[in-house]
Amino acid sequence: MATSTSGFIKQCEQEALHLTGAIQPHGAVLVLDHEHQVTHASVNIGEIWRGDAKSYLGKAVPPQLRGLLQQYSGERIYFAAELVRKDDFLDVVFSPLPAGGIVIELVPTQREGRVPSAMNRFPEVIKSDDEVRHYQQLLITYIAELTKATRVMYYEFLATGDGEVTAEAKHEQAQGSFFQLRFPASDIPQIARRLYLRNPWRAIYDAHADAVPLVSADDLPVPDLTHAELRSVSPVHLHYLCNMGVRASVSWPIAGKDELLALISLHHDEPRVLDYGMLRHISELVKAYNFALRDFRSQQRIQIHERMQNQFKYFHQQLLNRDDRELYWQEMLDWLMREFACDGVLIETPQQTLKAGLEIEPETQELIIEHLENQGEQAWFSDNLLKDLPQIDLTAIAGVAVLTNVLAPDHEVAFFALRHAHMHEVMWGGRPDKPDENQDPDVPISPRRSFEKWVEMRYSNSKPWEQNTLIKLMKLRLLLNEI
Template identity: 40%
Template sequence: MQDRFIEGCEQEQLHLSGAIQPHGALVVSDLQGLVSHVSANLASLLALDTRIEQLLDQPLPDFLEEVHNIAPPLNQGERYIGQGNVGQQEFDVIISHNGEQLIYELYPVDAYAEPMPMGGEAFPVPEDRHALENQCQQLLVALLALSGFDRVHYYRFMPEGDGEVTAEARQPEVTGSYLGLRFPASDIPQVARQLYLQNPWRSIPQASAEPAAIVGRGQSSNPNLTWADLRSVSPVHQEYMANMGVGSAISLPITQAGELDALISCHNAVPKQLTVSQLQAMSALSEAFNLRLRDYKARRRLQIYDGLQRQFDHAKAVLMRHGELESAWPELSRWLMDTFSVDGVILQVGSECHQRGAVLSASAVNVVAEAARFETSSVWISDNLQRDCGDMPLSEIAGVAVVSDLPLDQYHNVNLYLCRLEYLYEVTWGGNPDKPIDYRDGNSAIAPRRSFEAWVEQRVGHSRPWFSSTRIYLLKLRALLQQAKSFSWTTNE
């Protein structure tokens, strides 16, 4: 990725766009109830017989005051969903608190539209990976039926920031598939990912629609639209959707431990607007899966801890049987290589160095140790040493997991290096990920890729990817080594 492209994406202030999507209208008030901003389309969308400028610096209009009085007090980031009417025109309203103001999003609805049922089939917490994948697929099928969209993808974020489509559902007549394709991290910049974390959904009914400006009083700054789904669409994202042939989209976040773990992305070739009730129902389904995924991962962590405890009991038994590390090393190193699926292992105990299999050279160990020195958790993992270590000498070892600076006594530390050989494999991208900038009229401009056809990259210089649980295993191993050191880690010195 070219740094200029990523930097340009990250600097875009999406929450301060000063405009909204035109399928709804916006009113902003201060916390005392005086209107500070309105969208330019408010009067036309709700058939008001007043100029929008006449609403500024005035109390909330009667049709919003009625809804406001019903809503509970809100804190920053909280929202309330209700209904109101202006004459014969009914509307859904979402009220959110941005820390300084109240945001009122108004969506005209058909007076005869029936609310969408919020229920759904109850599923147990998945017992294994296969059950989890089945539930994910069932979720996508349900969302496809509920939305009526062409496709629904489960877009999982990888540790390095890239995303991969790991599940897909599509209408019978829709051809082509994104399943298994990977997309670079810059396709969804961090600034956009933070907004997904704050909202239950993101709806773009018409990607090509011209935004409606937000009109403020005097020199007032643009309101913070972090929690407003009406927030206008970035021009870069509009072009990205056009290049994909997407006319409308809905995104539902999957969050784990305060991080964006995945996105459920619904695409339709032509513009399509869902009601707030439909969006609520879709969000309820995805959140139910999110909770089950959270419980599944918690259960897996406990299983990992329990399994490692049993495995480490075996390692401790080996050490105790031999009485010292030198004679135990052949059996202990074999256990380490099997447990962590590595090609070689190095154990530094004070000035002693024990190794087995394909390992780093002494000079490479020093370079890796310097890189790992800045890791606060004492566990450092890389699947591409040439990328992650600036002065890395040529080596057949491409990936390393390090457990460093485990105190043995006041004079010695223990350092463990788990080594993996280079592994050549292919990654199938949705388009060439290395061409994020278009050059127009002789100038570079931020612009997304034009093609999303499968583009195969042969990856060199990488080891086999480390499992997502590797860090947990190593932290647990470090704790267990700490417990065992008092009687086990003796040498022939």
């Protein structure tokens, strides 16, 4: 099933989220160039601090900020209660512009009180998948208790790009549960995922508030607000939050080497601003969990490599020492079926074809190889072959993990792991293929209105491939090269 309309995905991916030219009204912004001259100011700076936006343009940074500016070294830096207002104070945040220059953000100081220590609250090492889930629940429960949030979720991205809530903590008055529900990939498009990777958190203070524009003296291009705390929010995302009944949110990223693995998302049903110290405290805990998770996944990969290496070493010795080649190959094929948890395997070389269990049609095999050649890929897997390769008319294969163009010493080798269809239910947070059409020209398509559980029956899918399938395929490529 398509998890959203192509028009919705296209609109989301084309939004220049970092070039909105506006901020959230919770604070005010000054943008400086390389020479520390003000190029842009938010029109609300007089409400937040003092003066008129145009009075700052083309001038040096205000004197009250020059001492702080001397401490800026190119990375985000935060100063608590540095500017005095009539009845309270302003925090000051310096962040880099990607092309050079500085964003200065002025935000009202929050007084949350002492943030408790989390020392010894969470383990430093994760040793199993069960501990991963336990750690997730422990972390989001702590965040929910600390922030008094309506709901906190651990939102994990699947290999398909869709997301699934794998842990949830919520206030007793919160309506419903999103635990174990999936959400389509278009809910968080790739352009937004890249921004999450570049910041320690993303806060939205009030989804009902109007954005505040930035102005410049000479109609300069809008600045890149990638790293700005106050960067305004996509209209599509605001519709999404309102449809969920969410008024304020904060999200912390869980990152792999160069990809977004998950988000820890906090929701409030009223406008809410968290103290910067609390945001940073939670960010440090999230980073600690992220480090432990990456270390555990790294150890898992090492174990996969070692296990497959030892198994192939055994088979190589058997190949040299045994006369019965047929039994040797059968033993190897049986092992590959167990390793990939599949219903059939195929190893094909110009000299021979080895197969066991479920078989693949020659025309289907050719179309898959052609697809990989067109994509310039050596390894690929799918749990819905007819959906991912619609040019295939009919096949008994529902899922495939394939490795091609393995340059062994004397020949090329292709490997196929095959799976039958497996009827199962997938629980979604609202029907994923039903975004609402909208008459608003600025938001022609908005997210679906309902997020109640909707069950999809899948008949043509295989069981989903495991997270480490691609790692196994690439290790197998190295091993087959040694034959």
